[in-house]
Amino acid sequence: MTAKIFQYRRKILRQLYFENVLSCSDISERIEKSIPLTTRVLNDLISEGAVLETGHAPSKGGRRPLMYSIKPDIIYIVSVAMDQFVSRVAILDMHNRFVTPIVKFELPLANTTDALDQLAERINRLVGESGIDKKNISGVGIGMPGLIDIERDTNYSFFETKQKGVTKYLESIVGMPVFIDNDSSLIALAELRFGAARNKKNAMVINIGWGIGLGLILNAGLFRGNNGFAGEFSHIPLFSNGKICSCGKTGCLETEASLAQIAEKAQAGLNSGKVSMLKSIPENYEQATETIINAAAKGDQFSIELLSESGYSIGRAAAILIHVLNPEVIILSGRGASAGKVWQAPIQQAINEHCIPKLSEKTSIEISTLGHHAELIGAAALVMEHFEKVP
Incomplete structure (x- = not known):
């Protein structure tokens, strides 16, 4: 096998991994090789059991093309x-x-x-x-x-x-x-290839976790910045609260809106006598977050207030990025996305208050379907x- 044929095989398998099913002409277009060459390499992969025929495409008039997918356990x-x-x-x-x-x-x-x-x-x-x-x-x-x-x-x-x-x-x-x-x-790469940013040209993917991360999708590709550091969303200096952030600065978004801060605010609230179905907050941040999100899903007002307050802060920071980047969609992903629609209203409220309406009117807010597996x-x-x- 020549080095070029080996590379073509890899190109085909890569395309089928990302697209799930494709026709021969689709593959030919994506790997930028002729249909006869693509057919030959594709047939070799089929004969080896690496690629499977999955039937014909839905009818759009004319002859329906045969579709192919990668065998899941080949790699x-x-x-x-x-x-x-x-x-x-x-x-x-x-x-x-x-x-x-x-x-x-x-x-x-x-x-x-x-x-x-x-x-x-x-x-x-x-x-x-x-x-x-x-x-x-x-x-x-x-x-x-x-x-x-x-x-x-x-x-x-x-x-x-x-x-x-x-x-x-x-x-x-x-x-x-x-x-x-x-x-x-x-x-953000997961959302671009398999999730809510698929087929989107410009998107912001907010990773709600112990910090508030950001993945930027610009011109249908992942944007990492000059040397890979783009997206340090957590460290936008948004507050004059005097709180020291993990980065060493004060007033960062992370100091008010992260899941770690939500857990600490929950414990402080319970200590001060807040009424809640929450009786105690686990010391483990992961367990604490799950406890609060589960309580919010059951309608606990205190838990909903905590998430809403965080969401509003995230929305304020997102408003800054909308003015700069004008994205098509903001996707809430990562560990905290399991709180679902609880985030959407306060984030949208902050955007409504802090964005020029014409800039934000076509920016939607979506919850990741990939969740914590993203x-x-x-x-x-x-x-x-x-x-x-x-x-």
Whole structure:
């Protein structure tokens, strides 16, 4: 097999992963190769069992084209989603289905290689327990918080590696290609490829988590900025509250609107005698957030007030971005998206109050359908973005 044919095969598999089903002419157009060449390579993949015929397209008049999809278990991806408190790892197939349970674990995000060693050990253990041969895994995608320079293979906020970059260090232990990106950027990538931003040209994807992250989709592509740091939404200086943020500055959006702040405000409210079905707030932030969101879903007024107050602050910050970027849609994603429509009214209210109406009138607010799995799906998509280049 020539190097070019190998690359064409990879191009076809990559397109089928992202699009689910395509006709031969669709594939030909996307990989920019002739229909005869595309047909030949596609037939080879079908004969090997890598690609499946899925039937004919719905009728639009004329001859209906035959459609194709990628066989889900032909390739696997190890996906890692990290945040400041909880990390998750799982293996996904080509239909983004989890073929292993999602394993949660705490990872100390310190400037040391110890955390990377622990992460690599978790990855190797999961692959070993899965029974999947590493040669059938196209790579490891990792979403992580922090300032990540992909070109320099460096996370400036966490994970110091003295001689190798982050991916090179991990690759030397796990024996598979590794790709990293900021967690909010990967959530936006998931929404762009599989979620609410699909077929949208300009979108803002707000990652509601322990901070308030942002993924920017401009001209139908992920925008990372000059060196990958675009989207530090959490650190818009919106308040004069004197609260120190995790970045070291004061008054950032994160200091009022993050899930961590909601948990702390909930505990303070209960301590001051607020009436609520909440009796206590778990010390674990993840459990605390779930408790508050579940109470809001049951109509608890105090919990709804907490989320609404946070949503209004997020809306104020979003109004600034609408004036600058004029997006088609704002998508609420990440861990906090499970609160659903509770967010929409206060965010819309803030936008109504702080935006020029003509700028915001065609910007909709949508809740992610990918939910808390968005980062894991985005990490898998990151691997497939590079699939043509993986040896």
